[in-house]
Amino acid sequence: MKVLRLNEKLGLMFVSIRVRKNVEEKLEFVDSLQRNFVSFEKDYIEKKVYSYTALYDHLLGMMQVYENEELHDLVNRIRLKPFVTSIKCIDEIICTCEKLCNIIYGSNVEGEEVVVGFDEEVVTLLDQLTSSSIKSLQVISIAGMAGLGKTTLATKLYNHPLVEYFFDIRAWTCVSQVYQVKDLLLNIFSSFIHELTDEIYEMSDTQLGEKLYRLLKDRKYLVVLDDIWDSKAWNDLKMYFPDDKTGSRVLFTSRDIDIGSHVEAARPTHVLRFRNEVESWDLFRRKIFRTGICPFSLEALGRVIARKCEGLPLAIVIMSGLLKNNMSNEWWRQIAEQAKLFMVSNPSQYMDSLALSYNDLPPHLKPCFLFFGSFPEDYEVSVRKLIYLWIAQGFIHQSGSKILEYVAMDFLMALINRGLLMTSKTKADGRIKACRIHDLLRDFCLRKSLEENFSLLSYKYPLVSVAASSLYCVVTRDSGNIRVKRNKTSVDTPPRLTHSGLCYPYELSDIIKEGRPIHYESYKTVRVLDMENVPMSVFRSDVVHLSELRYLAIQAFNGSPPASISNLVNLQTLIILSKRNIVLPKTIWNMVSLRHLCIRSGENHIEEPKLVQVGDNDGSPNLLPNLQTLSQVSPQSCQDMSSRAPNLRKLGFCGSLISRLGDLEFPNVSSLQNLQKLKLLNTVPYPEATRSCNPVLFPENLRKLTLSNTGMDWEEMWTFSLLPNLEILKLKFHACTGELWETGDAEFPQLKVLKMHYLDIKYWVSSRDNFPRLQRLVVHRCSKLDSIPLDVGRILTLEVIVVRGCSTSAHNSAIEIQKEQENEGNSFLKVHAKPELEIQKE
Template sequence: MADALTLLLKEFVDAFKRYCLLPDTKYRELMIHSSTALRNHLLTMMRLYNKDMVLLCGLKRATDRVNRIFLEDFFPSRKQRGEKFIDELIDTIENLYKLKDNSSSNIEGEEDVVGFDEEVVTLLDQLTATSIKQFQVISIAGMAGLGKTTLARKLFNDPLVEYFFDIRAWTRVSQVYLVKDLLLGILSSSNRDVTDEIYQMSDVQLGEKLYRLLKGRKYLVVLDDIWDSKVWNDIKMYFPDDKTGSRVLFTSRDVDVGSHVQAARPTHVLRFRNEVESWDLFMKKTFGTGICPFSLEAFGRVITRKCEGLPLAIVIVSGLLKNKLSNKWWGQIAEKLSLFMVSNASQYMHSLALSYNDLPPHLKQCFLFFGSFPEDYEVPVTKLIWLWIAQGFINQSGSKTLEDVAEDCLMALINRGLLLTSKKRADGRIKACCIHDLLRDVCLRKAEEEKFSLLSYNYALVPASSTTIHSGLCYPHELGNILLKARLIGRPIHYEYKTVRVLDMEYVPMSVFHSDVLHLSDLRYLAIQAYDGSPPASISNLVNLQTLIISSQKNIVLPKTIWNMVNLRHLYTKSGENLIEQPNFVQVAGNDGSPNLLPSLQTLSQVSPRSCQDVSSRAPNIRKLGFCGSLISSLGDLEFPNVNSLQHLQKLKLLNTIPYPEATRLCNLEMFSKNLRKLTLSNTKVDWEEIWTFSRLPNLEILKLKLHACTGEIWETGDEEFSQLKVLKMHYLDIKCWISSRDNFPRLQRLVVHRCSKLKRIPLDLGSILTLEVIEVRGCSTSAHNSAIEIQKEQENEGNSFLKVHAKPELEIQNEQ
């Protein structure tokens, strides 16, 4: 819907400009036609929202203004008034984009490759040429900030490439690399589960596993950001040439890397954007509509010329401007922006630092913390937010939680172009982010200038077996190495670590929960991986702890003292069915005799329902909750602790561990919180006839039905309406027939169907959902795959070019195994 609105608005503005230049009947009719189309589209959008949302987003105001343009005549003598009027209209719709849910825009995360149209065509032809069966290396080179990764990502995600190759994989290389990490990155990116057993393999074993995976198949592997041809020499023996048309694509700053690795063709050296391309990119990045208001256009063109065709500079400066659409501010940036942007990195570093200098103090801290991470490291957003809070960078703001404030900070940095989105969730929210190498240089320089204490993540080396060494990212890595090398019981930890707030050893395996860390009394964030991850009762000595993450190969038993940790915000256990001691909570009481509460607890994951029968009273503000254990009663009813009174609960996961032989029934809907946004079921075997119950959850936006979540051959949705549902995911289900219509899911944006091998068809009418942006069908029958393609073709015939369909039938998926 957002893309359609942008297109219609552009058509209207273009028609207005033409009519002002040449006010004849033809252009007047074009203007009337385009304004009518825009107005009708806005009216359609209004019907998708309730009355309050219409008023909030300004849709009514925008519609009224378009209607006035439709009724009035704008002659050249009234051009100035018309420009002012259209600027107001653009501003209104810009506010609409800002206020609308993030998940409704750019859910696919498509890249802006303005100016590279010819390169895309040429490279696509080389990647997918059926006449060349030999294995080939293709390289893209150019200075930092020109868009090498953006172009490679565009090619990697192109539907033709997705269809052409059996296996696609992507990994970042960086200046400092480990062969093991490259191999693991390729294996995990190719949709292979990297188990603990795989993680502990030697480089040679991993290489052999990769070779077997690629053998006989047509594959594309992208090695992003190669600094030295030595990288390819280290791993090329693991890439078989079976004359299937396989390709490896490099990106590099060094033009000579292509020749050193014996690339099949000359390196594609990227150029700077010309003035027209720069302006196009600038408008896309600065305005949700992609249209610059008349009043700001002169300043905008001066600014883009001073960026000298460097895409990164354009992105950065657009982040400075997009939230301050005033002539005064734009004039200041146009005057200050450096003219020296391109010949040497040091010459435009000052210009890139403009955005940093404009940040408020709390955002500067958040940005500088990125210098702690290794080059090219993708940081999970949830982890980043918890780390920011632990470091004390986030302050309370009104009624918002610290996590909500931190997310606002993240979006502010992304909107300013200082951070990049690297992964998105199914609902379009950001899952992981990273920082461009040049901006990381800015980050490190500014941290040094401002004496910002910057401990770092680095790789700690530990024996995985008697013959292999395992590397795991650790923060601070010096302390991690100390804890790994020696048991410090009875010995004081060095003074310099006494004030450490974060200890992240999640990827450094140990045998047991390391009690030595309990000496670090100032810890706010603790992440540990251990074969036996059960912490001692003295864990409660960490009175300041906010986040506790434990990964283990055994079920974790959490001591009852955990309920004394009143500052705990996130308790994240990663193993099987995890227990909290003494489920009779009255036995754990405060000094006044009343049961202890965890008022700040927001995340409680993968815990046994037996441990949390009174979770609503114990953790009243919880937002994410996951139950793992026996969830089916002897009578075949889904049962778990009542969470109805958890007013802040947004996400609930139900993972049943004891299979039930027959189809099960849902529990009373009153067991669920009315504010629930996301629900995930796994192994619950709910009868499809029961699923209609979830349509009565008024705020449910994401429904994930995973392995054996439902059972039965037919799902007929009938008259029920999932009124707010935006994402529906169906994985590993035995359904054969799905009967549904667009009226059942009026606001659906993304439909994902994976490994439902018996499903015959995707309901054709779902393609008519006005908000639907993506249908993804993988590992299903050929007929289900064909029905998805049929939906796309039907929508294209009706003029809907915004629906994207990604489909790969079961046979092709099996060939990849």
């Protein structure tokens, strides 16, 4: 039987009900619909048709896996409630379907961007990209105004299976109006080289270009230059793209329709059109409803709103963000009456339409949204950093028992759900890692900020060398062991980042770099000093006079702060990058406002306080009651963390973590009941396989554990299965040693993500029962691993398997797992595999 998607099936059924005139026929149809709906939902979940007998058993299993009472109630509601034939009951079925999908998938749905109305363009461009008749290097361009879907179309082409098969190398970089050649080259490299080395970061523009030329030589490649504004960027880069008559292509996206003639493209520019009314409606309903079906009671209003978007996808996305969380007729009618969306090429003519979305924001979200005008175009903003900055600026306030960081995350998700922000990177567990704002919306932020006298930070690129940094510890192999050491590059190298990095305030970069004194009166109200991309020799002691600082990020050859750091009584976030191990003065324990203490490298020490004050009836405060993040610190500095920082949520130990008897050893953190993430990086290798510690040393709520260089015997891994809430386990850099990992009867009941990096494992014996809720498996650079256990592919919840840089047999086993699942009708599981030989060629 041919398997159709849920929205296709329901779409056909809802169309057919309209043409039925007989009441009895309608009643029979609706009754059939409510009886079969769950079958369609199951089909949507696993793209697989089941018999009704198997369906009931599977639904019970799904409810047990997700343990969601609302899911249970909704399923029974669909199965058991006798529906009557009416538009209202059909709408109820549609809305119930939406709720069911949202419960099951939550925010972890992986799906490509909706592409509507580009079918002909896709066929044409695919032919041009993969044509075997033209061997010479071809430049192909896609142009149109902002918001028409240029990047969306380019992404669809870039990820198309035919393109993946046709080209040996694919690379993507975003250009924008302001760019640096080095950043463009680094982004191209990062597209097909999984981990860039320090050597690459230290190269000059010319050296990088020459290396790129050699790597592309005699290879069939596709490079996408997204959002190119003029021909200058192409002129800066084209010398590094060889034309060896292999059928290579360069694809541009641009707002400039004449870009093709500027870069001497062999073919006319593909100018994107606005969507027609049918396409606009199709995109509109697919952006709002997971099933792609709009309730009958809202359809007429929805069509009016979609028509007023004048065929611009960006406008449709914004409107969908306004509507998707409010299904009342009154709200949709209000939007339909007020929306004056006439999107044309002049930005001043669509500001009013964007203002509609902005004006609908609650007051607490408006400054968070406008804040995105602080960053350059197309800049990917780290979610962690964004939240720290929002809090520093005073945009986030306490909400009930929620901590500020969780409130800020809710704000971010609200902006994303309204279509005002875009997710650009996700973490291993599917959570958002970085986000960005569309150029049109960024322009709106700048205009609205001027109108409302809203002060932006205006992040800019610092005027410093763009060489690479070695501030991070370098991990090397020595006689089979992992050693952590310092890289001894020059002082004037900024941090190791794909982008050269930004700084704020911009004018301070020269003052700090040159060692000139800071005029405090000019910056006495500054809350943010972000200089982690401006290298200096020592931690500038004069910054402690900026008494209003909430956020301070410093990069220094010697990053040890002075004792006077405690003068910054309002400081919430302190980030230090240093080439040397740093010593934090005992006065750090007096900084009661501190929330995040992030040290980016090395084995660092915190001096003992003179007195440990523990909260009691006399009202004495804890030393650091608000501290949530503490990273890269020596375990010897943290012997009594439960009394010094009782509310820690993220903790990273770096130092000697193995006892003389070969046991994993670190300070007891079991009393840190809020601790969710723990990193253990051992720096002193032990000559034999080590043993685990007693699980009671870990807090009960721990959900993420990372082990590095601990050299643990695989037989000891069962102890971590006793952590009841562990969701993410990362085994990196000689974390475990030995050829065989046999999971036996151990069960990791809550584990969702398992990552294995740079391990010497050869055989892995495991079953689906060991990881009943696993969603993502990542195996990277485990070159001796023979295969991925076949039974792992049968885990009901598994979504992704990534195998990179492993043996050919491990690569083939991952492909075999995917084939087996596809043969069983499960196309839900995605496998991304690249063998070691292909990685070595990169």
